[in-house]
Amino acid sequence: MRKLLCLIVALMMMLGCAQALAAGDDVAFAPYEERISMTVGRANPGSVDLPEDADIEHNKYLDYICDKLNIDVTYDWIAEPSTYNQKVNLAITSGDLPDVMIVTNKGQLQQLVENDLIEDLTGLADQYFSDYILDIYNSYADKGLGSCTFDGKVYAIPNLEAGYSYSYLWVRKDWVDALGAKMPTTLDEVVELARLFMEKDPGGNGEGNTIGIAVNTRVAGVYNNLGNIDPIFHTFGSFPRQWIRGEDGKLTYGTVTEETKNALAYVAQLYKEGVLDPEFVVRTGDDFNALLLSGRCGIFFGPWWMPDWPLPSAKVNNPDCDWVPVLAPLSDDGNFYAYKQDESTTWAVVRKGYEHPEAPFKVLNQTYIGMRGFDPSVREFYPDRNVLWTVYPLPILLNYDDENVQAAKLIQAALDTRNPEGLDPQNTNFYESSVKWLDDGDIDSWHTYTSRVTASMLAGSENVKFVDNVYPARTDTMDLKLTQLEKIEDETILKIIMNEMPVDEFDSFVTNWYAQGGQEITDEVNEMYGN
């Protein structure tokens, strides 16, 4: 009898296991038997191109989620991005949290965890995410859920931002050709070309009106940014404003290093000679763009998406204008050094006590079926429109780290044979635009081909080497002293470049920086990463 019982128990356990194994996507997409409600707090995506009779609170995408999963999503509040953190603070202090809330600030995420206001979601990702989404998370290994793991417990659903959006050189190829020059690869060649542009004035701006190298007021150390001159700093081994892990495993703040001093000395010399835009400190973002678009400048640094924005206006303004990306300047060893992105900057959290903490996982599963084109019926919702994906209730963007590079390779392969078979819907769009530019010379399609194929492939070149950098959460000392430290940092960088402060004073800035709290912050960050 007991044997029989054991057998039955064993059989039942096996059956249970089999069920769990087969579950996978069945659980991920299973609708609730009874309609459940989910209130959401999120940022306003602005104009997402919905028709007159729909808006962000009422549209077919929300109905889609409801039809497929039986989850009725309503918005507790939709706040503006500019005041978003404030709105989340108000929600936290008033204790009035929506069931699911988007958080865009790591300090707030920490605060929510420390005050025990949000659900522990440990294990739910493996259990409820679809295979498609799980694969993206797993491709980042520990970093996938690392940003929201506290003491081994997972407290949120983080976004995953694709990498390879570091800056490299953009050059006016039509100017290079007109002057019979060659494309630069080293820093000296880049500067030489800038001098040539200023001297020969291929844009016809008049004597002394051509800007050598454009730069924005932040100068360096902002990821995925138009107008930083990061690559110049990197050839000196300098990574301003970034936390870099050295060979001994210790983390150092990139601004306060000998390498940065050398790089600043070089850049200050460029400024003195007038190669670097002499008026860069007073230019707004719009002014900066105007330099590139009106043909007053032929050299700047930016990531792969420059052709999508702002460069198309340059093409409208002057169809001959030909901005091309170049993997330059290379370091002496022939490599191009860059630092990596902060993978997770947005998190979805679940209010403590919400009965269905797994619901947001399911919403995301269905969202990705819709937005990545796996369900063709979604395209028929508003056929004449190009509704942005942020219309979905949980705007958590998930991409593979090298998503753009891989896509570029696939599109290029398809272009080689002029056969788009096997491309996913989004890449098929890019393919079609590329063909329009390559075969018909359609100027409006230039940007897609250049950004999605040329520039993205370039970003994935083999001689690109990433340094080991981290994005630490805010520490206690940062809360107290970071504002002041960043102020002296910004001032020193600008003053040295503008020759208002001798380079030698950089050393006293470093001493100051450590003395005014930098040392404590460095210790805290090292401790955070287990040093």
Next chain:
Amino acid sequence: MTHHRSRFLTALRMNWWIALILLLLAFSCLLPILNTVAISLSNQAYAATGRVGLIPVEFTLSSYEKLMAEATFGRAFLISVLRVLLGVALGMLTTILTAYPLSKSTRAFPLRNAYMWFLVFTMIFNAGTIPWYMQIRNLGLLNTLWALVLPCAVSSYNIILMMNFFRGIPREIEEAAIMDGAGAWRVLLQVYLPLSLPSLATIALFILVQHWNNFYDGLILMNKPSNYPLQTYIYQLTVRIDPSTISDAETLREALKVSGLTLNASKLVVSMVPVMVVYPFLQRYFVKGLTLGAVKG
């Protein structure tokens, strides 16, 4: 009137060069406004390259179309009009009724100074955003039109302005009215108010502009874009060009027609319009010296 005009013309003939300089100066004040209007009506590609001066380059209304594209625009406009109407009515009521007693001496109104300090205190000390938000939330005003109107219904600044104007009206006029048997209400309504038209118009204009231009309270106190007043709606309208989503030429062409630059310019124009429309109507109240010569001896 004709007398005035001929004198003006004579002066103009005599000092034509002074007139010319002044006219040029006046015109230079208009230039930035004209430039903004021109940018708002231009194709953004040209605006972005800085080629637009006083005349639109490649005329287009796309930025205005973008501004008014969504159903939310009409609703936001209506909310703004309602808030201005309610706000001005309520604001005038509280300003007049508070300023009038405060304009009296402590003999007539013993607690005057206490009330005065109470008002001034609120001008200097401010609790901050979070208590303000919690208070309005606890009153159940979040997401309602009243949240935009009630919290700013009493303006200490306007009250002090109005009070000082009332004080400037000669006491004798009031005394004469009282001798004729007028009560406090009649003195206020039939003596003080008609004599205060210029400052009433000024304060009405202040309140109107303040209500029309305020976007911040809408941003914090309204939880849904569908409840935004016009300025908040306009404020959140930015062209978000997301490189990860622009794939086809069509979207890009649309995005390129409007950009931050042209859209911002059209936002400025739209926010200027109502005040420019209302101002001429209010101007006839800006008359000086109504009480001049009212008191003899």
